[in-house]
Amino acid sequence: MPGPKPDEIEAGRAFTSLPVINISPLVDKAQSALAKAQVGAELVKACRNVGFFYVTGHGVEEETYRGILQLARTWFQLPEEVKKQIDIGPHTHFRGYQALGANVTRYDGGFQRDWHEAIDLYKEADPDTPAPAGKQKSPIHGPNQWPSQLPAFESGLRRYLDTMLQLGSTILRGIAIGLELPEDFFEGNRAGVDMAYWVARVIHYPPLPKQAVDLSSQPTSNGNAAAGEAVSSRPPEDGGACRDESGLTEIARSVQLSCGEHSDYGLLTIVNQEDGISALQAKNSKGQWVSADPIPGAFVCNIGDMLKVWSNGLFQPTVHRVINSDPAKSRVSIPFFYEPAYEAVVEPLPQLCSADRPPRYAAIRYGDHLEGKVLNNFEL
Numbered sequence: 001m002p003g004p005k006p007d008e009i010e011a012g013r014a015f016t017s018l019p020v021i022n023i024s025p026l027v028d029k030a031q032s033a034l035a036k037a038q039v040g041a042e043l044v045k046a047c048r049n050v051g052f053f054y055v056t057g058h059g060v061e062e063e064t065y066r067g068i069l070q071l072a073r074t075w076f077q078l079p080e081e082v083k084k085q086i087d088i089g090p091h092t093h094f095r096g097y098q099a100l101g102a103n104v105t106r107y108d109g110g111f112q113r114d115w116h117e118a119i120d121l122y123k124e125a126d127p128d129t130p131a132p133a134g135k136q137k138s139p140i141h142g143p144n145q146w147p148s149q150l151p152a153f154e155s156g157l158r159r160y161l162d163t164m165l166q167l168g169s170t171i172l173r174g175i176a177i178g179l180e181l182p183e184d185f186f187e188g189n190r191a192g193v194d195m196a197y198w199v200a201r202v203i204h205y206p207p208l209p210k211q212a213v214d215l216s217s218q219p220t221s222n223g224n225a226a227a228g229e230a231v232s233s234r235p236p237e238d239g240g241a242c243r244d245e246s247g248l249t250e251i252a253r254s255v256q257l258s259c260g261e262h263s264d265y266g267l268l269t270i271v272n273q274e275d276g277i278s279a280l281q282a283k284n285s286k287g288q289w290v291s292a293d294p295i296p297g298a299f300v301c302n303i304g305d306m307l308k309v310w311s312n313g314l315f316q317p318t319v320h321r322v323i324n325s326d327p328a329k330s331r332v333s334i335p336f337f338y339e340p341a342y343e344a345v346v347e348p349l350p351q352l353c354s355a356d357r358p359p360r361y362a363a364i365r366y367g368d369h370l371e372g373k374v375l376n377n378f379e380l
């Protein structure tokens with residue numbers, strides 16, 4: 001397949017809105033191969049030009065995606081000491097609860113604390129799995145810490161994650177078709193449902209402290225919102241979460257974003273977000289932030305670093321961030337990250353390389369990429 005010229009990508013990626021794609025031909029087995037191919041082409045166009053898209057026609061019941069957000073919201077209302085029963089750390093294989101301010105996003109050698117609390121879960125892997133020759137045992141392998149303080153949430157979450165795993169695999173099948181690869185390209189050892197080292201985050205974003213909202217609405221020279229230096233001396237108004245003894249007031253004073261700008265690590269992220277709150281934003285090639293506001297009934301999807309490598313740069317993982325600037329509402333979201341197998345070695349596909357487009361990226365084991373990120377994501 002011939003690749004796009006660089007200026008074609010640049011122009012395409014100055015998107016100002018995100019495409020909506022009805023994927024029902026991929027979900028409903030009775031539909032024609034032609035209909036599937038059309039959806040595949042739409043997905044690939046969205047991955048090339050935007051890196052973000054909404055999916056409708058996914059077949060997931062409203063009760064499922066709304067219900068799980070509601071249960072998550074109930075869990076986050078539990079007292080801090082109850083939530084901390086599943087606190088995250090190196091000894092829990094980086095799985096479990098992270099309190100407000102514990103997650104950080106790195107940039108240029110520094111880091112910034114994110115204004116959210118979350119539960120992180122991964123595909124469960126036996127911590128005693130022997131490491132491949134020449135590798136350390138992975139510090140990430142282990143069991144999850146499930147939110148069993150609310151049994152309905154735990155069981156609902158287990159079912160929800162299975163549903164997302166199936167949906168992720170279905171969308172990747174469409175992407176494979178659109179790339180003119182075999183339909184089952186991502187299945188089996190690359191990223192099959194039994195192999196994919198999926199990640200899920202259940203996230204609660206309280207309103208950002210006032211000084212951070214002021215900062216994020218300041219335009220910078222290229223027209224996008226600042227994530228700059230200035231911090232006002234105004235005391236934080238952080239939705240009542242201040243607890244001096246834990247240093248949270250101090251954190252609230254310096255915080256800038258609900259989640260700092262980053263790209264996702266793997267293949268495909270599927271975000272389930274509450275209706276009625278605008279917070280997630282995607283950055284286009286001009287540095288402008290385009291809102292990925294909730295569309296009732298749709299999931300927001302975006303692609304990650306490993307699709308960049310496999311596609312030899314045809315797809316770029318779009319940078320995004322979260323700003324909950326509504327002083328009156330907190331936001332709950334559950335991004336599900338469909339990822340390659342831990343041991344998958346990801347490298348530019350010969351089918352997407354040519355004399356004009358030689359391989360642009362070195363081969364990388366997905367687990368190494370993930371460890372490099374996860375081990376640096378917390379200042380506990």
Ligand SMILES: N=C(N)NCCCC[C@H](N)C(=O)O
Pocket residue numbers: 103104105106114199259260262263264265266337373377
């Ligand atoms: N698995 C994924 N993609 N997680 C994204 C987390 C983004 C925030 C994190 N602090 C970071 O800087 O990456």
Ligand SMILES: O=C(O)CCC(=O)C(=O)O
Pocket residue numbers: 201203259264271273280320321322333334335
């Ligand atoms: O909360 C969201 O909408 C997305 C969060 C996100 O980008 C992430 O956790 O990687």
Ligand SMILES: [Fe+2]
Pocket residue numbers: 262263264269320
């Ligand atoms: Fe993300």
